[in-house]
Amino acid sequence: MRATTESLEDSRVRLSVEVDETEVDKALDQTVRKMAREARIPGFRPGKVPRRVLEARMGGSAALRGEALREALPDFYAQAVTDAELDTIAPPEIDITGGEESGPVSFDAVVQIRPTVNIPGYSALRAVLPGLAVSDEEVTAQIDRLRENDGELVEVKRPAADKDNVTINIHGKNPAGVEVAGADDYLYEVGSGRVVAELDEALRGAKAGDILDFEASMPGAGGEPDQVRFSVLVKEIKEKRLPELTDTWVSENSEFKTAAELEGDIRDRMARVKVVQAQFALRERGMTELVDLVEDDVVPQVLVDDELRERLHDLGHRLEEQKISFDQFLAATARSGDDLVAELRIEALRAVKADLALRALADAEGIEVSDEELETALVAMAERLGVEPVALRKQVDRNGRTGAVRSEQRKAKALDWLLDNIELVDEAGNPISRDDLRVDQGERDQSGEREETVEAEETVAAATADEVDG
DSSP: OEEEEEEOSTTEEEEEEEEOHHHHHHHHHHHHHHHHHHOOOTTSOTTOOOHHHHHHHHTSHHHHHHHHHHHHHHHHHHHHHHHHTOOBOSOOEEEEEEOSSSSOEEEEEEEEBOOOOOOTTGGGOEEEOOOOOOOHHHHHHHHHHHHHTTOEEEEOSSOOOTTOEEEEEEEEEOTTSOEEEEEEEEEEETTOOSSOHHHHHHHTTOOTTOEEEEEEEEEOTTSSEEEEEEEEEEEEEEEEEOOOOOHHHHHHHSSOSSHHHHHHHHHHHHHHHHHHHHHHHHHHHHHHHHHTTSOGGGSOHHHHHHHHHHHHHHHHHHHHHTTOOHHHHHHHTTOOHHHHHHHHHHHHHHHHHHHHHHHHHHHHTTOOOOHHHHHHHHHHHHHHHTSOHHHHHHHHHHTTOHHHHHHHHHHHHHHHHHHHHSEEEOTTSOBOOHHHHTTTTOOHHHHTTTHHHHHHHHHHHHHHHHHHHO
């Protein structure tokens, strides 16, 4: 077999293939044997039907050859794509140009391939990360949350403010004069928004004994909003007073003996949290900066459609596991089907742009995956999928998925390059050292930074694993 390529517009390629007569004859023999096994002709046992009888039943040798070509063309095409190292993304348009009746066969296949995109300025990208410094105010706020557990409500004579607890009688009537909400001696935290926003607005600055009247919109019996007239009597105002931060209180309410030890532990914990947050932000914002270099109009629609279908399929599978229908999901999230598809299409477009951007970065930096690295990846995949590495490798090769696995590894290495080379600054524009981000970071595979790559590899190999098990 010989294959040549010609570049066309819109990321398409014309693949011209010539298949030797011996390969065609081999495919014809396989078709004859298959038809002989399947044919049920009186006087002949399955698998023993002579070729001349099959030809006669199909209308002649030309018809039999045509059937053989119909069955063999997909395999001829797949082999030619592999030999030409084409990354196809859509079904081909195949036109037989010779050999339909006898001799060698030639055909043209016009197919769309994955485009190579431009990522101008990728080497000067900057990721803005949350700062790593822990302020005294953050530590104090965390300690105050602990102290609130032992807080005491104390009555005050001043006007109510946010965080105060007020005892109120509250009643609301709809336009027909029917009470639709009501409670006496109701303890309510000002600013919590637990009833309606207008209640918080009315209570701020109110004093004990005040009667407050206001209107607010609430869902009616038929689902339509009703204007409800509220009347509120403020009976009592209390503020929460926190215990004093002393060594005694700390020793009685924590594992530490002194306030200084508690503050130091909280500061250390918050610092580690900030490092983890910055690590995740690095991956997310680094990829965002890279993806933004890819123009929307260079992304093939077929890739976006495929990604969208995959996301809808995954969502349907997750909902099915939870025994939730699409209609129930849409109702719970207050969205229409069109709204959901539009949201998922935006996500699908970004995912495709990320894929193309990482491939382009690997090309620009000359990033490749060695055979040893590929074998290591396949062994790891086999362990995750619970199959033997040798069996997985054979099936991956047989199914033509080796290139896809290598591609996912290449993109992973491109992502590593990006995370190691993009400029890092905090919100104020101050440089952030990667040494500070590596505290307790461990390997990226262990920290989850390459979770998407692992998922992509497993998608490539999932069907393969099933075939290995079978």
